[in-house]
Amino acid sequence: MATPSSLRRINQRKVVRALLSVGTASRADLARLTELSQPTAGKIVDDLLAASVLEDASLVIDPSARTDRPKIGRPGTMVRLNRSRTRFLAIEMGVVRTRAAYLPVAAQREDQWTHEIPTPKSPEELLAKLGKALPRDPNMPLDAILVSMPGVVDEAGGRSLLCPNIRWMERVNISRLLRGLFDAPTVVVQENRAMALGQLALDPDGDDFLLVELGDGVGGAAVVRGRLYNGPLPLSGELGHTPIIGNVRKCGCGSTGCMETLLSQSGLISSFAEANKKAPKTWAAVKKEVEDKGIRPWLSKSLEVAGATIAGAMNVLGVRRVVMSGWINDLPEVVAHQLSSSISRGAMWGRFGEVAVDISDKHRMAGLVWAGLDRVMFPVSDESMARSNGGGVAEDATALA
Numbered sequence: 118m119a120t121p122s123s124l125r126r127i128n129q130r131k132v133v134r135a136l137l138s139v140g141t142a143s144r145a146d147l148a149r150l151t152e153l154s155q156p157t158a159g160k161i162v163d164d165l166l167a168a169s170v171l172e173d174a175s176l177v178i179d180p181s182a183r184t185d186r187p188k189i190g191r192p193g194t195m196v197r198l199n200r201s202r203t204r205f206l207a208i209e210m211g212v213v214r215t216r217a218a219y220l221p222v223a224a225q226r227e228d229q230w231t232h233e234i235p236t237p238k239s240p241e242e243l244l245a246k247l248g249k250a251l252p253r254d255p256n257m258p259l260d261a262i263l264v265s266m267p268g269v270v271d272e273a274g275g276r277s278l279l280c281p282n283i284r285w286m287e288r289v290n291i292s293r294l295l296r297g298l299f300d301a302p303t304v305v306v307q308e309n310r311a312m313a314l315g316q317l318a319l320d321p322d323g324d325d326f327l328l329v330e331l332g333d334g335v336g337g338a339a340v341v342r343g344r345l346y347n348g349p350l351p352l353s354g355e356l357g358h359t360p361i362i363g364n365v366r367k368c369g370c371g372s373t374g375c376m377e378t379l380l381s382q383s384g385l386i387s388s389f390a391e392a393n394k395k396a397p398k399t400w401a402a403v404k405k406e407v408e409d410k411g412i413r414p415w416l417s418k419s420l421e422v423a424g425a426t427i428a429g430a431m432n433v434l435g436v437r438r439v440v441m442s443g444w445i446n447d448l449p450e451v452v453a454h455q456l457s458s459s460i461s462r463g464a465m466w467g468r469f470g471e472v473a474v475d476i477s478d479k480h481r482m483a484g485l486v487w488a489g490l491d492r493v494m495f496p497v498s499d500e501s502m503a504r505s506n507g508g509g510v511a512e513d514a515t516a517l518a
């Protein structure tokens with residue numbers, strides 16, 4: 118049996134998840150959306166209002182109507198996730214840039230980082246730069262520090278096991294490091310998994326998909342039955358390190374021929390430069406070629422490789438939808454179209470039904486906030502979740518470092 122407190126947290130998560138996707142709702146709407154009884158939903162909403170996780174949306178929408186504003190607790194009152202009270206500090210460790218922002222519970226749909234620094238070259242430099250950019254305000258207690266990390270990440274251990282582009286991260290427990298600066302628990306999420314969580318939180322219909330990020334590297338994360346897929350190893354979604362026959366490029370992981378040496382943004386620029394000896398080795402030049410001449414053989418081959426690898430992963434996971442983001446958003450539509458048809462040819466579900474290939478913006482910030490809610494504010498064990506038959510974006514609640 119789930120204990121009363123874990124049941125309450127499961128119900129709180131249901132309400133928060135519903136508000137993440139619909140934005141604003143009444144108690145009656147929330148009861149319907151979460152399939153809770155009206156009194157239970159009402160009680161959960163009152164608790165969350167008292168904890169400043171939710172706020173009364175009717176008070177904010179029309180400040181002129183103060184005299185007859187509805188009383189808190191009235192069934193028709195509209196509520197939403199709290200947008201004003203800072204709860205989290207989110208940090209996105211990128212290969213080149215590190216970004217940060219203070220966030221309330223109501224994360225924006227689009228990533229909007231307020232602070233940005235070149236990614237530090239040592240843990241000491243990270244502390245010094247973050248300390249300077251984000252001075253601690255004792256009047257603003259934080260519930261958690263949310264950190265998105267690239268590479269192969271041991272989320273529970275708070276460290277990176279393999280990060281060829283930021284080597285020092287492999288030697289440092291980031292949770293312990295940040296505790297010296299901020300007095301709050303740290304939640305570490307692998308960067309592609311953070312984005313998959315954000316996609317899941319914001320898209321109420323997307324319970325099964327493979328997320329693929331085509332960026333500085335190529336990474337993925339799977340969501341199966343509404344849950345972020347967790348393998349037995351601290352490693353999953355490593356599509357980018359699938360060896361491609363005939364590819365002799367050295368990869369940062371130490372291997373040769375990995376898919377990401379062809380399909381990362383810099384991999385594409387290299388292939389373009391090999392095919393166009395005199396052209397500038399820039400992303401702008403790649404874009405211009407596609408705009409002027411369409412998809413030339415060097416790009417076509419790479420897209421076929423990507424399509425086959427992605428389709429292979431979908432076939433193993435048993436999902437029919439892939440959500441892609443990154444440079445694919447920046448090239449003419451014809452590129453996404455060819456990659457989609459390559460995926461559809463390889464995805465076996467195409468023989469029985471429809472394979473969906475969607476292009477999306479990055480929702481890493483929303484994913485980090487969800488991880489904070491999930492692991493720090495409403496932690497519920499996987500067992501309780503399974504017994505309660507869901508409750509939204511579930512993942513390992515024991516991963517709090």
Ligand SMILES: [Zn+2]
Pocket residue numbers: 357358368369370371372375
């Ligand atoms: Zn590799």
